[in-house]
Each structure stands twice: as C-alpha cells, then as structure tokens.
Amino acid sequence: MLKAIIFDVDGVLVDSMRFQAEAWVKTLEEVGVTVSREDIYELEGSNNLGLIKLVFEKAGKEPEPWHYEQLPVKKREVLEFDRIKPFEGMPSCLNQLKRHFRLAMVSGSNFDIVSTFANSFFPDCFEVIVTGGDLERGKPCPDPYLKALEKLDLATNECIVVENAPLGITAAKRAGLYCVAVASMLSPEKVKHADIVFENHAVLLDYLKSLIPGESHT
Incomplete structure (x- = not known):
C-alpha cells in the first residue's frame, strides 16, 4: 500500500x-x-x-x-x-497529496536552498527533508533515499520516488524504490531507466493526482 x-x-x-x-x-x-x-x-x-x-x-x-x-x-x-518558481500546478497538487500520503524531499542541494523552497512554495507539505549536506555519499549512491526511508520508518514497497535526473533515478533504484521520472531538462532517453517516464509536468501532475484514493485516472 x-x-x-x-x-x-x-x-x-x-x-x-x-x-x-x-x-x-x-x-x-x-x-x-x-x-x-x-x-x-x-x-x-x-x-x-x-x-x-x-x-x-x-x-x-x-x-x-x-x-x-x-x-x-x-x-x-x-x-x-x-527567478526560481515552482512548476505550475505543483503547490496545489502537493496540498491535495498531503491529505492522503506522507511527503518527503530528497535533494543534492544544501539545506538553506532546499528549506527556502519548502517554506516559500510548499509550506507544511513535507514531513521529511534530506539534503546534500546530510550524508557524505550523495546520488547516485542510494544513501539519500535510504535516509528518507529511515526517517519515514517505511518499507520500500510503501513509497515511490519522483525524479528528473539520471543520477537520482539510479539512486532510487539502488535503494529498491519504484521511481517515476519527468523529462523536464533532459530527453526521455536520458531518464529511461526510471519505471515510468513522463514527457512533461502536465502528464506527471495527472499521474500524481490519479494516486489519490477515489480519484479517477486521466
């Protein structure tokens, strides 16, 4: 589940x-x-x-x-x-998701940058935040995602990862997690080792909303 x-x-x-x-x-x-x-x-x-x-x-x-x-x-x-903004539709999507799922952030950026994004764009959405300074080994090593699992106290089959970068996908897969990817900056070919690849954020948002219990797939 x-x-x-x-x-x-x-x-x-x-x-x-x-x-x-x-x-x-x-x-x-x-x-x-x-x-x-x-x-x-x-x-x-x-x-x-x-x-x-x-x-x-x-x-x-x-x-x-x-x-x-x-x-x-x-x-x-x-x-x-x-000049940095959230992707269109993402804040409202996260506000819907947090009513049904626990949400975590895993980033290679430092804590100051990540916490600024979390507080400015997605307040009260994320229960767990893992940043680049938390661990010696970052992505593509599985450590950042293993740390998130530890903080969530959940098993791999109880979580999914949303990524956009080759190293991040590799890290998630090495941690034993199901990983979906959005081709936001690179061609879909570069992120094809994810379990599912979405060509843009509009399709990703449809997928995320479809995970909400009672929501129909679009």
Whole structure:
C-alpha cells in the first residue's frame, strides 16, 4: 500500500535547473573549468562534493580542498533565487497529496536552498527533508533515499520516488524504490531507466493526482 511519495526538488518541484546550472557554469569558469548547462543537468542530484569532483575529472583536473569549501558558497552567491518558481500546478497538487500520503524531499542541494523552497512554495507539505549536506555519499549512491526511508520508518514497497535526473533515478533504484521520472531538462532517453517516464509536468501532475484514493485516472 502506498503511504509516502518522495520528491527530488530541482527540476521536479521547482523550475530551477537552468538557474542552478548557469550559477555552476559561472562559478567553475572562475577556476578554469569549462562546463555546459547540459553537463550540469546530467550531474543534477549529486551533492556539491560529488558534482565538483565529477566536473573536475571530466576537465582532466584535480580539485583542491578549498574548491570543495568555497565553490558551493560562490555558486550560491550568483544563483538567481528570485527567478526560481515552482512548476505550475505543483503547490496545489502537493496540498491535495498531503491529505492522503506522507511527503518527503530528497535533494543534492544544501539545506538553506532546499528549506527556502519548502517554506516559500510548499509550506507544511513535507514531513521529511534530506539534503546534500546530510550524508557524505550523495546520488547516485542510494544513501539519500535510504535516509528518507529511515526517517519515514517505511518499507520500500510503501513509497515511490519522483525524479528528473539520471543520477537520482539510479539512486532510487539502488535503494529498491519504484521511481517515476519527468523529462523536464533532459530527453526521455536520458531518464529511461526510471519505471515510468513522463514527457512533461502536465502528464506527471495527472499521474500524481490519479494516486489519490477515489480519484479517477486521466
């Protein structure tokens, strides 16, 4: 029986990925690492440490200890928070879902960013929040989703995950969870390892509403 829905944040709940990616592109350029938005989209879901490690490796460079400490701070400074909004229909959908299911957030972003989104756009919706700083190993390791399960005190067959990124889908599947994905930033082909792939948020919202007891499928 479905008891909880676990959501990734960037690209699923909030339309933030283009701004997150642009902030990383600008920040990494300052230390001589050139990446594209698409590069960041494909690494989305990883925590800051994992993302920095991977982009430096791809550039054939070795990050120094100060990179791990200072680059996430610099990236937050250039992130255009005021331009980030929730996906249309998502706040009202979550308000419907929370009457029937327990809701959780699992994000690779830091606590300040995630809590700002939760409080600004989805107040009183999420019982459990797991962020990038909570665990040493982020997505694609299963640890963030295993932590959410632990906090919810539920079994894998009592939850589903909503993702949009390859690393996040891999993490959910490694944790033994059923995972649906919305192709919000990447092509459906890039997220095909999810159990179901939705081509846009309109179809995802229809699916989520169909999970509510008594609601008809559309």
